[in-house]
Amino acid sequence: MKKYLWPSVKLTLLLVVLLGGIYPLFLAGVAKMAPGKGDGVKVMRNGKVVGYENIAQKFSDDKYFQPRPSTVDYNAAGSGGSNKAAANPDYLKTVQERIDTFMVHNPDIKKENIPAELVTASASGLDPHLTPEAAYAQIPRVAKHRGIAADRLKQLVDANTKGPVLGMLGVATVNVLKLNIALDELK
Incomplete structure (x- = not known):
C-alpha cells in the first residue's frame, strides 16, 4: 500500500502547485500583456466608459x-x-x-x-x-x-x-x- 500511496500524494501535490498556482499565474501574466491588460477593452465616449x-x-x-x-x-x-x-x-x-x-x-x-x-x-x-x-x-x-x-x-x-x-x-x-x-x- 505504501508503495502506491506516497507516489500518489507526491503527484497530487505537484499537480496542485503546477495547475493551481504556476499555470494561473502564467495566464494572468499573459493577460496583462493583452489589450485591456486582462480587464477587457473599454469603449470610451466623451471620456466615460460606455461598455466593453x-x-x-x-x-x-x-x-x-x-x-x-x-x-x-x-x-x-x-x-x-x-x-x-x-x-x-x-x-x-x-x-x-x-x-x-x-x-x-x-x-x-x-x-x-x-x-x-x-x-x-x-x-x-x-x-x-x-x-x-x-x-x-x-x-x-x-x-x-x-x-x-x-x-x-x-x-x-x-x-x-x-x-x-x-x-x-x-x-x-x-x-x-x-x-x-x-x-x-x-x-
Missing part, C-alpha cells in the same frame, strides 16, 4: 442597431446559452417569437431574409458582433427612425466592419456598440 468591446449591450430602441438576442439579458455575470437543441419545441417557440418581434420592428424585411443571428442567441448570450448582413437588415428601420439616408447608414456599417483575421480566418464582423456610438456621432 467584447461584451454585448442591450439596445432596444428602434433608432439603434440591435445585437443578437441574449438568453441572459446581456448580464456578463451570468453568461450562457439556452442549451436547448435546435428541434426543442420551447426553443422553436422562442425563435418564432423573436422572428415575430423582428418583423413588427422591421416590416421592410421579408421573413426569409432575416439573418439567423438576429433571432438566435449566441452560446454566451454576450456576443457583441453581427455580420455586416445582419446590420444591413436593420438599416431600413434605423434610417426611418433617425431620418438618415439608407446609403449613409450602409457606409457607416461598412466603415465599422472588421474583415476576417488575416483575411481568411472567420467572418467579417461589426461591433454593435461601436456602430451605435458612430451612429450617435453622425451629424
Whole structure:
C-alpha cells in the first residue's frame, strides 16, 4: 500500500502547485500583456466608459442597431446559452417569437431574409458582433427612425466592419456598440 500511496500524494501535490498556482499565474501574466491588460477593452465616449468591446449591450430602441438576442439579458455575470437543441419545441417557440418581434420592428424585411443571428442567441448570450448582413437588415428601420439616408447608414456599417483575421480566418464582423456610438456621432 505504501508503495502506491506516497507516489500518489507526491503527484497530487505537484499537480496542485503546477495547475493551481504556476499555470494561473502564467495566464494572468499573459493577460496583462493583452489589450485591456486582462480587464477587457473599454469603449470610451466623451471620456466615460460606455461598455466593453467584447461584451454585448442591450439596445432596444428602434433608432439603434440591435445585437443578437441574449438568453441572459446581456448580464456578463451570468453568461450562457439556452442549451436547448435546435428541434426543442420551447426553443422553436422562442425563435418564432423573436422572428415575430423582428418583423413588427422591421416590416421592410421579408421573413426569409432575416439573418439567423438576429433571432438566435449566441452560446454566451454576450456576443457583441453581427455580420455586416445582419446590420444591413436593420438599416431600413434605423434610417426611418433617425431620418438618415439608407446609403449613409450602409457606409457607416461598412466603415465599422472588421474583415476576417488575416483575411481568411472567420467572418467579417461589426461591433454593435461601436456602430451605435458612430451612429450617435453622425451629424
